[in-house]
Amino acid sequence: MGRRATFDAAQVVTAARDVFWHRGFDGASLPELEAATGLSRSSIYHAFTSKRGLFDAAVQDYLDTVVAPRLALLRTDDGLDAYFASMDVELENLDAEAPRRGCLLVNTAAGSAAHDDTLAAVVDAYRRRLTDAVTDALVNRG
Numbered sequence: 001m002g003r004r005a006t007f008d009a010a011q012v013v014t015a016a017r018d019v020f021w022h023r024g025f026d027g028a029s030l031p032e033l034e035a036a037t038g039l040s041r042s043s044i045y046h047a048f049t050s051k052r053g054l055f056d057a058a059v060q061d062y063l064d065t066v067v068a069p070r071l072a073l074l075r076t077d078d079g080l081d082a083y084f085a086s087m088d089v090e091l092e093n094l095d096a097e098a099p100r101r102g103c104l105l106v107n108t109a110a111g112s113a114a115h116d117d118t119l120a121a122v123v124d125a126y127r128r129r130l131t132d133a134v135t136d137a138l139v140n141r142g
Contacts, residue, residue: 007037007038007039007043007047009047010061012037012038012039012047013054013057013058013061014061014065015036015037015038016028016033016036016037016054016055016057016058017058017059017061017062017104018036019032019033019036020055020058020059020104021058021062021101021104021107022101024107024108024111025051025052025055025108025111026111028051028055030044030051033051033054058104059104059105059108059119059122062104062105063122063126066104067105067126067129067130070083070086071129071130071133073086074133074134074136074137075133075136075137077140079133079136079137079140079141080134080137080138080141083137105122105123105126106123108122108123109123
Protein backbone atom coordinates (compact mmCIF):
# COMPACT_ATOMS: atom_id res chain seq x y z
CA MET A 1 0.00 0.00 0.00
CA GLY A 2 1.38 3.42 -0.99
CA ARG A 3 1.88 6.38 1.28
CA ARG A 4 -0.81 8.99 1.58
CA ALA A 5 -0.22 12.34 -0.06
CA THR A 6 0.91 14.87 2.52
CA PHE A 7 0.41 17.95 0.39
CA ASP A 8 -2.51 20.15 -0.51
CA ALA A 9 -3.30 19.27 -4.13
CA ALA A 10 -5.09 22.59 -4.73
CA GLN A 11 -2.04 24.56 -3.59
CA VAL A 12 0.23 22.41 -5.75
CA VAL A 13 -1.97 22.90 -8.81
CA THR A 14 -2.17 26.67 -8.23
CA ALA A 15 1.60 26.93 -7.88
CA ALA A 16 2.11 24.87 -11.04
CA ARG A 17 -0.54 26.92 -12.86
CA ASP A 18 1.44 30.07 -12.19
CA VAL A 19 4.62 28.48 -13.58
CA PHE A 20 2.81 27.28 -16.71
CA TRP A 21 1.08 30.65 -17.05
CA HIS A 22 4.40 32.46 -16.98
CA ARG A 23 6.56 29.98 -18.91
CA GLY A 24 4.09 27.98 -21.01
CA PHE A 25 3.90 24.20 -21.05
CA ASP A 26 7.03 23.75 -23.11
CA GLY A 27 9.00 26.37 -21.21
CA ALA A 28 8.15 25.11 -17.73
CA SER A 29 10.90 22.78 -16.58
CA LEU A 30 10.45 20.03 -14.05
CA PRO A 31 12.97 21.68 -11.70
CA GLU A 32 10.88 24.90 -11.83
CA LEU A 33 7.73 22.92 -11.12
CA GLU A 34 9.44 21.10 -8.26
CA ALA A 35 10.60 24.40 -6.75
CA ALA A 36 7.19 26.06 -7.13
CA THR A 37 5.14 23.13 -5.81
CA GLY A 38 7.53 21.87 -3.17
CA LEU A 39 7.13 18.36 -4.59
CA SER A 40 9.80 16.07 -5.90
CA ARG A 41 9.68 14.84 -9.47
CA SER A 42 8.53 11.42 -8.32
CA SER A 43 5.72 12.97 -6.24
CA ILE A 44 4.57 15.04 -9.21
CA TYR A 45 4.51 11.95 -11.39
CA HIS A 46 2.84 9.87 -8.69
CA ALA A 47 0.09 12.44 -8.10
CA PHE A 48 -0.44 13.66 -11.68
CA THR A 49 1.12 10.86 -13.81
CA SER A 50 3.15 13.33 -15.87
CA LYS A 51 4.03 16.96 -16.45
CA ARG A 52 1.10 17.00 -18.87
CA GLY A 53 -1.22 15.67 -16.17
CA LEU A 54 -0.14 18.50 -13.90
CA PHE A 55 -0.64 20.97 -16.76
CA ASP A 56 -4.14 19.62 -17.44
CA ALA A 57 -4.98 20.08 -13.74
CA ALA A 58 -3.57 23.62 -13.90
CA VAL A 59 -5.69 24.45 -16.97
CA GLN A 60 -8.81 23.13 -15.22
CA ASP A 61 -7.94 25.26 -12.18
CA TYR A 62 -7.54 28.29 -14.46
CA LEU A 63 -10.94 27.61 -16.02
CA ASP A 64 -12.56 27.21 -12.60
CA THR A 65 -10.91 30.05 -10.70
CA VAL A 66 -10.09 32.67 -13.33
CA VAL A 67 -12.35 32.14 -16.35
CA ALA A 68 -15.63 31.05 -14.73
CA PRO A 69 -15.90 34.05 -12.37
CA ARG A 70 -15.21 36.45 -15.25
CA LEU A 71 -17.77 34.81 -17.48
CA ALA A 72 -20.27 34.93 -14.61
CA LEU A 73 -19.81 38.71 -14.53
CA LEU A 74 -20.91 38.88 -18.16
CA ARG A 75 -24.19 37.20 -17.21
CA THR A 76 -25.18 39.91 -14.71
CA ASP A 77 -27.43 42.88 -15.50
CA ASP A 78 -24.45 45.16 -16.05
CA GLY A 79 -22.34 42.35 -17.53
CA LEU A 80 -20.04 44.21 -19.89
CA ASP A 81 -19.39 47.03 -17.44
CA ALA A 82 -18.71 44.56 -14.61
CA TYR A 83 -16.43 42.46 -16.82
CA PHE A 84 -14.32 45.39 -17.97
CA ALA A 85 -14.26 46.91 -14.48
CA SER A 86 -12.83 43.65 -13.15
CA MET A 87 -10.19 43.75 -15.86
CA ASP A 88 -9.33 47.34 -14.91
CA VAL A 89 -8.93 46.33 -11.26
CA GLU A 90 -6.67 43.46 -12.22
CA LEU A 91 -4.53 45.68 -14.41
CA GLU A 92 -4.26 48.31 -11.68
CA ASN A 93 -3.14 45.66 -9.19
CA LEU A 94 -0.44 44.18 -11.39
CA ASP A 95 2.94 44.20 -9.77
CA ALA A 96 5.35 46.11 -12.01
CA GLU A 97 7.90 43.34 -11.43
CA ALA A 98 5.46 40.50 -12.13
CA PRO A 99 5.72 38.77 -15.48
CA ARG A 100 3.09 39.81 -17.97
CA ARG A 101 1.15 36.60 -18.42
CA GLY A 102 -1.86 37.44 -20.53
CA CYS A 103 -4.37 34.62 -20.81
CA LEU A 104 -3.14 31.12 -20.06
CA LEU A 105 -5.42 29.65 -22.72
CA VAL A 106 -4.45 32.14 -25.42
CA ASN A 107 -0.81 31.51 -24.59
CA THR A 108 -1.47 27.77 -24.81
CA ALA A 109 -3.20 28.19 -28.17
CA ALA A 110 -0.16 29.99 -29.51
CA GLY A 111 2.13 27.23 -28.29
CA SER A 112 1.36 23.60 -27.53
CA ALA A 113 -2.30 23.61 -28.51
CA ALA A 114 -1.41 24.27 -32.11
CA HIS A 115 -0.07 20.70 -32.24
CA ASP A 116 -2.23 19.00 -29.62
CA ASP A 117 -5.82 18.08 -30.42
CA THR A 118 -6.86 17.73 -26.78
CA LEU A 119 -5.49 21.14 -25.81
CA ALA A 120 -6.93 22.68 -28.97
CA ALA A 121 -10.38 21.36 -27.96
CA VAL A 122 -10.05 22.96 -24.50
CA VAL A 123 -9.03 26.29 -26.05
CA ASP A 124 -11.86 26.11 -28.61
CA ALA A 125 -14.39 25.38 -25.86
CA TYR A 126 -13.10 28.42 -23.94
CA ARG A 127 -13.44 30.60 -27.02
CA ARG A 128 -17.03 29.41 -27.51
CA ARG A 129 -17.88 30.07 -23.84
CA LEU A 130 -16.37 33.55 -24.01
CA THR A 131 -18.09 34.38 -27.32
CA ASP A 132 -21.44 33.15 -26.00
CA ALA A 133 -21.09 35.12 -22.77
CA VAL A 134 -20.11 38.35 -24.56
CA THR A 135 -22.93 37.86 -27.08
CA ASP A 136 -25.44 37.35 -24.26
CA ALA A 137 -24.12 40.44 -22.47
CA LEU A 138 -24.51 42.52 -25.62
CA VAL A 139 -28.05 41.23 -26.19
CA ASN A 140 -28.97 41.93 -22.56
CA ARG A 141 -27.59 45.44 -22.86
CA GLY A 142 -29.88 46.06 -25.83
